[in-house]
Amino acid sequence: MKRIGITTTVPIEVLMAAGYKPVDLNNLFIGSPERERLVSVAERAGFPQNCCTWIKGIYGVCMEYGINTVLCVTTGDCSNTIMLMEVLKLKGLEVLPFAYPERPDVVLMQGALEDLARRLGTTLDKAEKVKCELANARQLALELDGLTWKEGLVSGQENHFWLVSSSDFNGDYREYERSLGKLLGEVKKRKPYPDNMLRLAYIGVPPVFAGGLYSFIERNGARVVFNEIQRQFAMPAPGVSLAQQYSNYTYPYSIFGRADDITTQLRRRRADGVIHYVQAFCHRGIGDIIFRHAINMPMLTLEGNTDFTLNSHVRTRIEAFIDMLKRRAAASNKASAKSEL
Numbered sequence: 001m002k003r004i005g006i007t008t009t010v011p012i013e014v015l016m017a018a019g020y021k022p023v024d025l026n027n028l029f030i031g032s033p034e035r036e037r038l039v040s041v042a043e044r045a046g047f048p049q050n051c052c053t054w055i056k057g058i059y060g061v062c063m064e065y066g067i068n069t070v071l072c073v074t075t076g077d078c079s080n081t082i083m084l085m086e087v088l089k090l091k092g093l094e095v096l097p098f099a100y101p102e103r104p105d106v107v108l109m110q111g112a113l114e115d116l117a118r119r120l121g122t123t124l125d126k127a128e129k130v131k132c133e134l135a136n137a138r139q140l141a142l143e144l145d146g147l148t149w150k151e152g153l154v155s156g157q158e159n160h161f162w163l164v165s166s167s168d169f170n171g172d173y174r175e176y177e178r179s180l181g182k183l184l185g186e187v188k189k190r191k192p193y194p195d196n197m198l199r200l201a202y203i204g205v206p207p208v209f210a211g212g213l214y215s216f217i218e219r220n221g222a223r224v225v226f227n228e229i230q231r232q233f234a235m236p237a238p239g240v241s242l243a244q245q246y247s248n249y250t251y252p253y254s255i256f257g258r259a260d261d262i263t264t265q266l267r268r269r270r271a272d273g274v275i276h277y278v279q280a281f282c283h284r285g286i287g288d289i290i291f292r293h294a295i296n297m298p299m300l301t302l303e304g305n306t307d308f309t310l311n312s313h314v315r316t317r318i319e320a321f322i323d324m325l326k327r328r329a330a331a332s333n334k335a336s337a338k339s340e341l
C-alpha cells in the first residue's frame with residue numbers, strides 16, 4: 001500500500017478504501033527520537049521561529065522520512081497547514097487538500113466524503129466497508145477509555161497514547177487491535193488507582209511533552225481521567241455512516257461544540273480540575289477565553305513550545321495547581337463533615 005501522510009485526523013476510511021496506508025505525521029514526528037533535528041530541518045528551510053512546532057515537525061518528517069503524498073486539511077484544523085501545503089508542493093510532494101464542512105452537517109459531510117472518494121479513485125460504499133472493518137479497533141479504544149475513568153485501571157498516559165494513535169492506528173489497525181486487546185486483558189488484573197486521588201481532565205491539542213506530563217501529574221497525587229481531543233480521534237459517536245461519524249467528531253467545528261462535549265464529560269467523569277494545553281503560536285490558544293467562560297471549575301492553562309520534556313516552570317505550575325485542588329477538596333470535605341453534625 002502506498003503511504004499517505006495526514007496532517008490531522010481525517011476520514012482514513014476513504015484513504016484506505018483507495019488503497020492508501022495513512023500515516024499521521026504528528027505521531028511520526030513526536031514519536032521520533034530525533035524531534036529536535038526534524039524541527040531544525042524546517043527552520044533551516046525558512047520556517048520562522050514563531051511558527052508552531054507541530055507544523056515544523058510535520059515538514060521535517062515529510063522531508064526526512066520519505067513521505068511523497070500528503071492529505072492536508074485546509075478547513076477545520078489549522079490555518080498554517082494551508083501555507084505548509086504550498087511549501088510541500090514547492091518541494092515536489094503530491095498534496096491533496098481536504099476541507100471539513102464549515103459546520104457539523106451530515107449532508108455537507110456526505111458531499112465532502114464523496115468528493116474525496118472521487119478524487120482518490122474510490123467510492124464511499126467501499127469506504128463504509130472499511131468503517132465496519134475498523135469498528136472493533138475503535139471499540140477497543142473506547143473500552144480503554146472507560147477502564148480509565150470508570151474503573152481506574154488505565155493511566156492517563158496509556159489513555160493518551162492509545163486514543164491519539166487511533167488517527168492512523170499506527171499504520172496497521174489489525175496490529176493495533178491485537179496489542180490493545182492484549183493490554184485490556186492485562187489491565188483488568190491490575191489494582192485500581194485509589195478512589196481519593198484527584199481527577200483531572202486534559203483538554204486542547206495533544207502536548208509536545210506527553211512523555212513526562214502524565215507521570216508527573218501522578219507523582220503529585222492526581223491523575224488524568226479525560227483526554228479530550230485524543231478521545232475525539234477515536235470517534236466516540238460513530239453513528240451509522242461515515243458522514244454521521246465525522247459530523248459527530250467535534251474537533252474541526254465550532255469550539256462551542258467542543259465545550260459542550262467537554263462539560264458533559266467533566267460531569268460524567270467527576271473531574272476536579274482541568275488542564276488546558278495550548279501550543280505556542282497556535283490560534284487555538286485564544287479558545288482559552290471560551291473555555292474559561294464555559295467551564296465552571298479550576299483550570300490551568302499550560303503552554304508548550306519546543307521543550308519535549310517538562311521544564312521546571314511547567315512543573316512548578318502543575319504542582320501549585322494540584323496543591324490548590326487538594327486544599328480545595330480538603331476544605332469541601334471539612335464543610336460536608338460539619339453539615340452532617
Ligand code: SF4
Nearest residue numbers: 052054055078279282
Ligand atoms: S497546534 Fe495549532 S498551530 Fe500547531 S498545527 Fe495544531 S492547530 Fe496548527
